[in-house]
Amino acid sequence: MSNETAEDVAALCADYQMDTYVRTATIVRGRGSRVFGPKGNQYLDFTSGISVVALGHAHPAVVDAIKAQAETLIHSSNLFYNEPVAKLAAKLSKCGLGGKCFLCNSGAEANEAAIKLARLWGSRNGGKYEIVAMRNSFHGRTLATLAATGQSKVQKGFEPLPAGFAFAEFNNLESVRAAVTDKTAAVILECVQGEGGVVPATPEFVQGVRALCDEKGIMMICDEIQCGMGRTGTLWAFEGYGVKPDAFTAAKALGGGLPLGALVASPAFSDVFTPGSHGSTFGGNPVACAASLAVFKVFEEEKIPANAAKQGELFRRGLEGLVEKYDQLLEVRGKGLLLGLALREPRAGDLLDELRAGGLLACKAGDSVVRFLPPLNVSDADLEEGLEMIADALDILFGEEE
Numbered sequence: 001m002s003n004e005t006a007e008d009v010a011a012l013c014a015d016y017q018m019d020t021y022v023r024t025a026t027i028v029r030g031r032g033s034r035v036f037g038p039k040g041n042q043y044l045d046f047t048s049g050i051s052v053v054a055l056g057h058a059h060p061a062v063v064d065a066i067k068a069q070a071e072t073l074i075h076s077s078n079l080f081y082n083e084p085v086a087k088l089a090a091k092l093s094k095c096g097l098g099g100k101c102f103l104c105n106s107g108a109e110a111n112e113a114a115i116k117l118a119r120l121w122g123s124r125n126g127g128k129y130e131i132v133a134m135r136n137s138f139h140g141r142t143l144a145t146l147a148a149t150g151q152s153k154v155q156k157g158f159e160p161l162p163a164g165f166a167f168a169e170f171n172n173l174e175s176v177r178a179a180v181t182d183k184t185a186a187v188i189l190e191c192v193q194g195e196g197g198v199v200p201a202t203p204e205f206v207q208g209v210r211a212l213c214d215e216k217g218i219m220m221i222c223d224e225i226q227c228g229m230g231r232t233g234t235l236w237a238f239e240g241y242g243v244k245p246d247a248f249t250a251a252k253a254l255g256g257g258l259p260l261g262a263l264v265a266s267p268a269f270s271d272v273f274t275p276g277s278h279g280s281t282f283g284g285n286p287v288a289c290a291a292s293l294a295v296f297k298v299f300e301e302e303k304i305p306a307n308a309a310k311q312g313e314l315f316r317r318g319l320e321g322l323v324e325k326y327d328q329l330l331e332v333r334g335k336g337l338l339l340g341l342a343l344r345e346p347r348a349g350d351l352l353d354e355l356r357a358g359g360l361l362a363c364k365a366g367d368s369v370v371r372f373l374p375p376l377n378v379s380d381a382d383l384e385e386g387l388e389m390i391a392d393a394l395d396i397l398f399g400e401e402e
């Protein structure tokens, strides 16, 4: 264990890491829904590493799988076949769209692969290349995924962005229809927008996009990076809408905490890439794939997506009780255990600070929404403790204003 203090660690990061993140606490260790600082101070972690450690920190099944695979083979590259990689690809097909996948290391890379696949397919099918994305979406930080992200604040200063992206209003089918041209190759959307404010799509919208894509012969791509892997109560969020996309992307929780991303396609789009079309040195790393297989096993044995739906209801009811109590709160948004507490004023940062001071970690989704991403196996007791901490923080922040 390290002997650096929290201040030492923070100073080192500030001096030697580029200033791309606003960091707050120093974390040394994690277990279940808790993380611990250098002095043993603890937090209830309702960020789950931004929706990554879906089974909580240091889940024994995931830790064991990582240890065993690390002792066997850490990396061999995509020049060779390897069992955990093969098994994960088969698993993703079986629980996905019945086709093939491309494995990579992050969400942005998975979406980058999806964009390239849509373009390659489009180039062979009438010279189509445009991607229609949604306003307030989030698809990643590489140039192409940034171009697909419908938030000008993250694009500013990086122009010219790659061309070929058009935007439509989320939950407005007519807007999507209007954005589609004879050059449109694909529509990409999150069934529940995460970073964009925790906004679920309506069933009519998702089903309408599916029908529109069928009518026009264009690809429907779901970004499941945040809303997938059980978080919204079904393994993939699109299942909750009764549709199947032509392809979807996964990352965040996919690798059980290790970097892993996937582009998963239906059979019709599984053979667009051929040798040389795309690649990644680390993509489909055996240790990350072994961790992922362990995650899927626990998901099946413990019915984790259904548990996320159940615990999500419990948590939502608690949050709704708080919305009743405080005028400063607008509403509870989201699905399953991807929940946002929307404030009337842009004071999400203040609430986060107050929550952290009281021992609860959460995220933002824009300046007016506090986003809660507890582990999907969170206990009733931890949820209740979290709700009490939220109630206390709201009381400190807004109590006297009542």
Ligand SMILES: *Cc1c(COP(=O)(O)O)cnc(C)c1O
Binding pocket: 105, 106, 107, 108, 109, 111, 138, 139, 140, 141, 190, 194, 195, 223, 224, 225, 226, 227, 251, 252
């Ligand atoms: C986090 C996220 C991404 C980007 O994933 P990275 O692993 O950070 O590159 C893309 N899409 C959605 C919906 C996300 O939440």
